[in-house]
Amino acid sequence: MQVRFSIRLQLLVLSLFLFAIPWLGYKYVWELEQYLRIGQEQTMIGTARAVATALHERPALFDSQSAYLQDVRPGTDLYAPPIEVPIQLDGRLQEWRAVSPLIQSYDDRNVVTWFTEQPLDVTLKAQHMVGRYEQYFYAMFEVTDDQVVFRAPNSLSVDRSDHLLIGMLDTQDTLHRYIISPYQPGWVNAYQLDDNPSRFRAVENALDIQGRWELTEKGYNIELRFPIDMTSGALAFALVDVDDQISRQKRYAVGTANPNQSDDLGTVVTPSPEIERILSGLRYADSRVWVIDKHKRVLARAGSIQSSPGLKAENSEQASKDWWNYIEQQWLLPLYYQILTRPPGDFVDELADAYALAGKDINQALSGQSDSLWRLTPDNKAVILSAAYPIFIGDSVMGAVVVEQTTNGIRTLRNRALEQLFHVILAVMLLGTFGLLMFAHRISSRIRTLRDNTEAVIDANGKIVGTLPQVKQGDEIGDLSRSFSAVLSRLQQYNSYLENMASRLSHELRTPIAVVRSSLDTLTQVQDASQQQVFLSRAQSGISRLSSILNSMSEATRLEQAISQEDRERFDAVSVISGCVEGYKHAYPRRKFSIKLSCDTAELCGSPDLIAQMLDKVIANAVEFSQPDSTIALHLWQENRQFKLSVTNTGPLLPRGMHEELTQSMVSVRNDTNTADGPPHLGLGLYIVSIIVSFHRGTIALQDLPDNTGVCVVIGLPLHKH
Structure with a gap:
């Protein structure tokens, strides 16, 4: 089975290439930031270890504190x-x-x-x-x-x-x-x-x-x-x-x-002046250092994270006079930083005046293991990394060193990476846009070619003089070209039908005219009054047949005009059809009628008179093509917000290839057995039915019964929306 490679699918496949660009950029920057974070964590833990080394095995720093208490009594200590x-x-x-x-x-x-x-x-x-x-x-x-x-x-x-x-x-x-x-x-x-x-x-x-x-x-x-x-x-x-x-x-x-x-x-417990002197001697300028006892109470602190840049990102901009540097600095970077965010100059530091600390990293350090923790500031402006390392006196953990630092340096490096990435994305987007323009040009060229070919097969008088070239493409434009070819073929067949309609009308009119002419010619030669009356009756019968043919031809036109002026109303289709069926039992005594109701009511919006007229045409057609004493079955039900009506009769099957043409004007497939006294058949019955169904926005389908014993007409009409 050939896969249909539609234009939508082509555009989707082409668009997937553009969607891959930001995904690749995200993966690239994310990996870079992860490596930078890992490096910063290791650096911070190393700094905490260095500070803790200066405090190891110095019990005098904790002698006057409560660090030797096994438990802190809240409210007492x-x-x-x-x-x-x-x-x-x-x-x-x-x-x-x-x-x-x-x-x-x-x-x-x-x-x-x-x-x-x-x-x-x-x-x-x-x-x-x-x-x-x-x-x-x-x-x-x-x-x-x-x-x-x-x-x-x-x-x-x-x-x-x-x-x-x-x-x-x-x-x-x-x-x-x-x-x-x-x-x-x-x-x-x-x-x-x-x-x-x-x-x-x-x-x-x-x-x-x-x-x-x-x-x-x-x-x-x-x-x-x-x-x-x-x-x-x-x-x-x-x-x-x-x-x-x-x-x-x-x-x-x-x-x-x-x-x-x-x-x-x-x-x-009071913060230790001796520990504060030790911390101030470290001169650590780009981090904040805390020393806490084993009960998480602050003994000393130094530094500030408000002024610390974290991992330093040196400014590598060089004064270059080439054209690319000018475009980058003057046009591209100002555009990029409409999306990117620069590291904040200030943020809310909830621990600026803290006297006790808490966190997973501190709990881990007080248990004897170093650890790190990432946290977001309350105003969501900065990310802070803290690393904790235990302080040992002998084999006991007497406290911990906590070092804090922001990730502003990492964010700066990330922005630098994204700047370079945006250069690549911009270039790829330009190439992708050019590719889409070329693709659109190809599509428009095919559409213009289809337009020119369509105009070429119709002459100035509207007559179809050729056919469209066959196309092999399986996309929508190929489908459109094949649809145009099929439409033109049907129009050509319809034009041929109209051209041959004169011969069909002459065939229907020839018999009644001949009857009238022969009756009148014989009437002048016959002197007997009784015989003259016979020929007058035959002439009147021919005239009536001519009148019936003219009435049938104009019935569809009058019906279309009447429908355009018809007022819509809500009515119950079940009651209308049930009443008509009772009348058919008297009008066609040599036929049996059965009706099956699978729904009690069916509210439609339209004209009940037109529905009755539609049913009259369908039943007349079923009576004509069925045998005496046979049964014509009607079935009413609801399906998918539609009212469905089926009329089934036994008799000859539909002609092959004529299922859709039978609802067109002046199409008849009856045998040519009409006599001068028989009713005319111009093929307008089902055409009138299709007009009424279209007025009610419904559908009609003619099909043979599965056992090939007759024909079924199925009509679907939309139910009224409350």
Whole structure:
């Protein structure tokens, strides 16, 4: 079977070549970028390893930190991030907003001491964190308390009101306890308590611990400051709640840990100045370096990724005066960068002020293995690569070094590659366009040739005087040429039919004219009145036959004119056809009629009278070609949004090759057995049927029965769309 290579298929095959260009370019640039990323990952891991090497086996860097803790207790072990500016001790907590993500919440789950035999409802809640500025620790407390009770005037007891307990260890691991219990809101100082943890007796003022206690709508705020050298890193805070102004009974203490027990204190972590000095000495300018402890808290950092270009892409442009460089710089590159994106000069860095890190690479490094991670910035402008390497002291992982870098250099190199690729794509597209133009020229030439050949086979009078040349191409233009040849052949046959129509009409008219002439000639020679009446009747019969022939010839023309003025309406075709069949039973008593209804209703849009007239012609044709007492069967059904009607009769089969011609005008295949008294047959019945079917936008098909016992006419009419 020959494959049809159509024009569409040819264009599709040709277009596939153009589609392959961007795919090849994508594969090329993607492979290049993958190799560059792999190289950058290896470089970053090597940098992290070099920084970690400077920190290996140096336990003094971690002695004052919480890195030796096996587990960090959230809310108990505190992290004191560096603060950009000193805190103004006013109780408003404005300066703490910059580090607000590190603020811890304390509620009934953080009760460190009960002062009653039975637990009570905990109504005190607090927000707390510590920070570091130069040589001072700062602490804030945002407390929610339904009843704020200050010390009674002239009261020497410091623990019979709402107060803050502070416990810390000095460098000799000696526990020191302090209390803040003011008479009223305002400036506060701490009192140092005695060494007996079971009682709360102030022995002296601790003026190094100072701050502010301010009332709020929900309770009160506290801001404190004290020197870093007061503690070795072990620290605890507890807020004691007193609600009854009369009994002043202490209810419970909510805080980080119990300040009265040295072994229960938490550890406060601050970024290490010594590690920061080591990092600053590395002078690593194009990356950002972090050092974290094994609990992922930041100990030091250096550098910035905002100013680091990442993998450097040197500018290799040279001042060339040749024509190609001028076209590239002045025309092509400005066009390319309407699509390409240059690396951003700035982007959102969500870790710029981070005090704790997280990520798969960090988890892997803290388990003893180096790893890397790619991430996208929140504004989707830049891609950041981070590499982590563990810090070992002995066989233990005490922390990790994390190095970060952007991929701006890779993007620059990628753009350079795409610039060269676009040059190739542009050249190929120009060649492809030229090829398509040549292909279109070939098609247009074939179409013009077909037009000229078609005009040549028809003369100035519209007569077909030749045939179109045979073409072998299997595409659409070849099909069009063969279709034109077939149309011209049918037109030539129709013209021959019209030219021979005169002889057909003379054949139909000759008999009635001869009857009339012979009757009139004989009438003049016969004197008997009875015989004259016989010849008059015969002459009138001939005249009636002539009138019938003329009426039949003009019936199609009148019907076309009537159809053009017919109004469309919605009607049920099943009821119309069923009613007609009942009439046929009386009109043709020598035929049997059967009707099969496979649908109850069929709503059409058209003319019910025309449908009845169409059925009259089909039934008359079936009666004429069937034998007496035979059955004419009708079948009505719906199929694919169409109403179908079939009329079947037994009798002679259709002539070969005449299935489609029988619906044309003045085509008849009846035997020439008509007498002078018989009805004329001009071949207009099925032609009228085809006109009515076309008016209703339907189809008609004539076919022999499969068992060759008769003929079936199938008419399809579209159903009305609601």
